[in-house]
Amino acid sequence: MSLKALHIIFVTCSTLLAFGFGAWSFHAYSHSRAVLDLVMGIVALVVGLGMIVYGRYFLKKLKNISYL
Amino acid sequence: MEIPYVSKNRPDTGLYNAKLGIWLFLASEVMLFGALFSAYILLRVGADSGTWPHGLLSVPLGTINTLVLIGSSVTVVLSWAALKMNQFGRYKFYQAITILCALIFMGIKTVEYRSKFTHYTVQLQDGTKMDGHIDGSPMFLNLSKLQAKNVEEIKFHPDAPKGEKNAAHPEPQVIKTADIKSLQSWGPWHSTYLAIYFTLTGLHALHVLGGAFVIFMIWGPLSGMWKTDPTRYTNRVEVSGLFWHFVDLVWIFLFPVLYLL
Numbered sequence: 001m002s003l004k005a006l007h008i009i010f011v012t013c014s015t016l017l018a019f020g021f022g023a024w025s026f027h028a029y030s031h032s033r034a035v036l037d038l039v040m041g042i043v044a045l046v047v048g049l050g051m052i053v054y055g056r057y058f059l060k061k062l063k064n065i066s067y068l
Numbered sequence: 069m070e071i072p073y074v075s076k077n078r079p080d081t082g083l084y085n086a087k088l089g090i091w092l093f094l095a096s097e098v099m100l101f102g103a104l105f106s107a108y109i110l111l112r113v114g115a116d117s118g119t120w121p122h123g124l125l126s127v128p129l130g131t132i133n134t135l136v137l138i139g140s141s142v143t144v145v146l147s148w149a150a151l152k153m154n155q156f157g158r159y160k161f162y163q164a165i166t167i168l169c170a171l172i173f174m175g176i177k178t179v180e181y182r183s184k185f186t187h188y189t190v191q192l193q194d195g196t197k198m199d200g201h202i203d204g205s206p207m208f209l210n211l212s213k214l215q216a217k218n219v220e221e222i223k224f225h226p227d228a229p230k231g232e233k234n235a236a237h238p239e240p241q242v243i244k245t246a247d248i249k250s251l252q253s254w255g256p257w258h259s260t261y262l263a264i265y266f267t268l269t270g271l272h273a274l275h276v277l278g279g280a281f282v283i284f285m286i287w288g289p290l291s292g293m294w295k296t297d298p299t300r301y302t303n304r305v306e307v308s309g310l311f312w313h314f315v316d317l318v319w320i321f322l323f324p325v326l327y328l329l
Binding site: 001002003004006007009010013014017020021024036040043044047051054058061062065068 | 082134135141142144328
């Protein structure tokens with residue numbers, strides 16, 4: 001498995017973490033009403049969306065490189 | 069004698085030597101971290117109900133470190149892609165950012181560790197137990213060290229009550245050494261949770277240091293190989309990138325397990 005293939009797995013895991021962390025932060029905000037929890041939730045969602053955009057860019061950029 | 073398959077793929081495996089080697093190594097690493105994750109789960113499941121601590125770690129610092137490591141994996145792969153496209157200058161730039169990210173990660177980890185080593189649980193002879201800081205933020209203090217230094221009293225700053233919104237810190241207290249039954253900093257010896265926390269994150273931090281060192285060596289002192297054998301050099305960058313991705317993937321699992329759940 002090449003670095004390209006492992007990177008795709010990594011981007012997938014990071015995206016899932018970002019959305020999961022976003023949900024955790026919003027849940028924490030609903031209890032604490034702390035601005036920091038809200039900010040972290042928004043940042044996590046933005047990062048999650050950013051990772052999806054980046055993943056598409058990455059696949060396009062490295063389309064000629066093997067997965068092996 | 070020339071060593072075969074250092075640059076080209078071996079026909080039967082489809083891999084060059086270093087890639088086969090790193091995957092075998094990573095398989096052993098999966099077993100190592102897998103065993104420690106299993107230990108964590110068993111310790112947590114086996115703990116008495118309500119005794120497993122929550123909220124001891126700084127989520128904002130952990131989040132920043134997660135973003136830093138995700139960013140470093142992106143730059144690692146972009147640097148490898150740059151070499152594949154014959155852009156050595158870009159490779160140098162991206163990999164410099166990777167090394168910088170590794171240093172930032174270690175810096176933040178040091179801040180986190182220091183905050184634990186200067187945090188104390190004190191138990192008094194009358195049974196009172198408090199968490200907080202000692203005046204001057206000394207590290208690794210305990211009762212025998214206080215007695216050995218003939219310290220008669222300490223000024224203790226207790227933590228704000230947990231779970232209370234906008235709770236103010238209680239007033240600092242002067243505690244006589246003679247009244248102290250036990251004094252422990254929040255090191256691995258403090259509790260099962262902190263023991264497994266330091267074991268997991270300490271081992272991970274060693275991997276970050278090792279990975280950053282290898283990436284630095286390939287980026288700097290060993291970069292002359294790009295002129296003599298560019299394919300082999302690119303392979304070295306890929307192999308170091310594979311290790312770096314593994315280290316980052318471990319963190320992707322460590323962060324929610326230790327900081328959030």
